[in-house]
Amino acid sequence: MDLIKLEDIHKTYHLGEIDVPVLKGITMSVERGELVALMGVSGSGKTTLMNLLGCLDRPTSGQYWLDGEEVSRLSGDGRAVVRNKKIGFVFQNFNLLPRTSALEQVMMPLSYTAEELPETEWRKRAKALLERVGLGERLDHEPSQLSGGQQQRVAIARALVNNPPLVLADEPTGALDTRTSEEILRLFQQLNAEEGITIVIVTHDPGVAGHTKRTIRIRDGLIENALQKSA
Amino acid sequence: MRKFYRTLRMAVNALRRNIMRSALTTLGIVIGVSAVIAMMEIGQGSSSAVQQTIANMGANMLLVQPGTASSGGVTFGSGSVLTLTPDDGDAILRECPSVISVAPVVRARTQVVYGNRNWVPLYIYGTTPSFLEVRDWQDLQEGESFTDREVRNGSKVCLIGQTLVRELFQGESPLGKELRVQSVTFKVIGVLTSKGANMMGLDQDDILLAPWTTIKYRVSGTSATTANQSAATSSNVAGVNTSINSLDQLYPNLDNSQLYDQPSAIQQADTPQPIRFANVDQILARAESTEAIPQAIRQITGLLHERHHIRPGQADDFNIRDMTEMTKALASTSYLMAGLLLCVALISLVVGGVGIMNIMLVSVTERTKEIGLRMAVGARARDILRQFLVEAVVLCLLAGGGGG
Numbered sequence: 001m002d003l004i005k006l007e008d009i010h011k012t013y014h015l016g017e018i019d020v021p022v023l024k025g026i027t028m029s030v031e032r033g034e035l036v037a038l039m040g041v042s043g044s045g046k047t048t049l050m051n052l053l054g055c056l057d058r059p060t061s062g063q064y065w066l067d068g069e070e071v072s073r074l075s076g077d078g079r080a081v082v083r084n085k086k087i088g089f090v091f092q093n094f095n096l097l098p099r100t101s102a103l104e105q106v107m108m109p110l111s112y113t114a115e116e117l118p119e120t121e122w123r124k125r126a127k128a129l130l131e132r133v134g135l136g137e138r139l140d141h142e143p144s145q146l147s148g149g150q151q152q153r154v155a156i157a158r159a160l161v162n163n164p165p166l167v168l169a170d171e172p173t174g175a176l177d178t179r180t181s182e183e184i185l186r187l188f189q190q191l192n193a194e195e196g197i198t199i200v201i202v203t204h205d206p207g208v209a210g211h212t213k214r215t216i217r218i219r220d221g222l223i224e225n226a227l228q229k230s231a
Numbered sequence: 232m233r234k235f236y237r238t239l240r241m242a243v244n245a246l247r248r249n250i251m252r253s254a255l256t257t258l259g260i261v262i263g264v265s266a267v268i269a270m271m272e273i274g275q276g277s278s279s280a281v282q283q284t285i286a287n288m289g290a291n292m293l294l295v296q297p298g299t300a301s302s303g304g305v306t307f308g309s310g311s312v313l314t315l316t317p318d319d320g321d322a323i324l325r326e327c328p329s330v331i332s333v334a335p336v337v338r339a340r341t342q343v344v345y346g347n348r349n350w351v352p353l354y355i356y357g358t359t360p361s362f363l364e365v366r367d368w369q370d371l372q373e374g375e376s377f378t379d380r381e382v383r384n385g386s387k388v389c390l391i392g393q394t395l396v397r398e399l400f401q402g403e404s405p406l407g408k409e410l411r412v413q414s415v416t417f418k419v420i421g422v423l424t425s426k427g428a429n430m431m432g433l434d435q436d437d438i439l440l441a442p443w444t445t446i447k448y449r450v451s452g453t454s455a456t457t458a459n460q461s462a463a464t465s466s467n468v469a470g471v472n473t474s475i476n477s478l479d480q481l482y483p484n485l486d487n488s489q490l491y492d493q494p495s496a497i498q499q500a501d502t503p504q505p506i507r508f509a510n511v512d513q514i515l516a517r518a519e520s521t522e523a524i525p526q527a528i529r530q531i532t533g534l535l536h537e538r539h540h541i542r543p544g545q546a547d548d549f550n551i552r553d554m555t556e557m558t559k560a561l562a563s564t565s566y567l568m569a570g571l572l573l574c575v576a577l578i579s580l581v582v583g584g585v586g587i588m589n590i591m592l593v594s595v596t597e598r599t600k601e602i603g604l605r606m607a608v609g610a611r612a613r614d615i616l617r618q619f620l621v622e623a624v625v626l627c628l629l630a631g632g633g634g635g
Contacts, residue, residue: 054607056606056607076611076612077611077612080606080609080610080611080612081609081611083606083607083608083609084608084609085609089607089608095600095604097601097604098248099248100244100248108605108608109608109609111237111241112605112608112609112610112611112614113609119237158608162609
């Protein structure tokens with residue numbers, strides 16, 4: 001069963017009088033439970049594709065099916081709900097809220113949709129997730145008191161707090177040293193294997209792609225080939 | 232409700248993260264709010280100061296004058312008819328319940344001399360001791376007031392105001408000293424406290440108070456024409472003046488003194504004293520309160536109609552003035568001033584609000600990344616809007632509370 005299905009997606013940016021076509025007809029799919037790498041050089045359109053996958057932007061034409069729902073024509077509010085419930089984001093520069101404790105970072109997405117739950121429930125869930133990623137003793141640490149790897153873990157915990165079926169990671173190890181990168185990638189693999197979360201990692205680094213089960217290459221706005229790689 | 236509480240908490244946390252900036256932002260509104268409050272206090276204070284001043288000048292005072300009422304001028308008609316008597320004053324005090332004190336006034340305008348200095352006071356009032364009560368002038372700077380007995384006797388005592396002390400006595404204590412009013416020697420028994428200028432700009436301290444009987448019967452010059460003692464005056468003393476209609480001219484062949492037979496001593500003793508018709512120039516009355524003034528006016532009018540035998544339809548031979556026009560003018564000035572100050576304060580409050588608006592704008596621009604993150608995580612546009620609005624409102628409320 002496909003979690004993601006893209007059909008002939010085009011995306012063109014209109015900058016004043018100039019039209020810049022970035023994606024020129026993407027067709028691809030990702031099944032549930034896959035651990036996929038999306039590879040391409042800068043300018044290939046991988047960031048744009050990532051934005052579309054994350055429902056942060058709308059394609060100019062084409063269709064995007066996410067978890068059985070066609071989401072490319074949704075309104076801003078509709079897409080916000082999808083982002084909250086179906087997708088978890090992990091960014092290259094962590095994007096944690098400044099001067100906020102780790103527990104509250106992870107609790108933050110819950111305030112937008114899980115309003116009916118009491119706060120104690122939120123705390124429990126956040127705590128469990130932080131323990132899952134290995135930060136059980138640093139619940140009240142602020143980002144300035146956490147190392148890069150630890151911050152990324154907090155971000156991962158935050159991405160998981162709403163139990164999304166899909167996690168999108170945009171260069172998650174770009175700001176980390178090799179050893180910490182290794183830890184983070186290992187964590188992704190764990191989450192994928194143990195909990196069946198579908199993870200798409202966007203990267204330009206073949207080493208990172210080597211940790212995934214499949215690599216999709218994109219070049220000049222088109223998919224080159226979808227290589228099946230053995231883990 | 233719970234959502235609101237959470238939004239509130241989030242807003243407070245966001246503000247707390249940058250506490251210095253939040254505090255400085257609120258400064259604008261704090262100043263604005265405290266300015267508004269201060270202006271209102273000043274406005275209140277000034278209007279009660281105005282009330283005080285009005286009371287000082289005798290806000291509850293009524294002025295009863297003889298002569299028919301006319302608009303404008305104070306002396307118009309007054310003196311043209313001599314119809315107010317001191318008994319009218321007593322009757323008013325007895326029979327008008329809204330009037331708490333009454334003082335008849337006889338006016339004079341003449342020169343006052345002490346040593347080698349002279350002065351023509353603006354006010355020479357012959358009156359009773361209750362004048363001080365009517366004018367709320369009972370605290371004397373020195374000495375004491377004259378008494379009813381001195382009024383009955385026509386004693387030659389007087390109270391003088393600060394301007395006379397300055398002009399005639401040059402600051403030394405005038406108590407016990409004697410001065411001359413129209414060649415009549417008065418002893419100063421008291422000094423009035425300073426009252427300053429009245430609403431029309433006339434110096435209230437330029438005053439000499441004496442028993443009305445003394446002023447009326449011993450001091451001539453109740454007309455405003457002659458104020459100079461050294462000029463030939465008074466027609467009361469026969470034979471001295473050479474003005475028109477002197478008895479000299481009428482009977483050129485006779486000595487003045489021989490016009491009539493001189494009565495013998497016994498005849499003189501048996502001749503009854505002529506009853507002097509005493510009239511006063513004004514009667515001052517004090518109503519018991521500002522609200523009682525219309526009532527007091529009605530009562531005095533009714534009483535004088537009766538006493539002067541005025542039938543309905545006839546014109547009054549007196550008029551009653553109160554101070555309400557002037558107090559209204561003063562009050563409206565003070566309201567105007569208070570209103571203007573309030574406007575200025577409101578403007579400063581608006582500026583404070585604009586300050587908060589600016590900072591919120593800066594804050595939003597600065598937190599673009601945070602906003603982006605929240606939206607990526609699932610916030611809708613209106614969630615973000617609500618968050619920033621609540622932050623702004625919390626800032627305003629805190630600032631308003633601080634300013635208040």
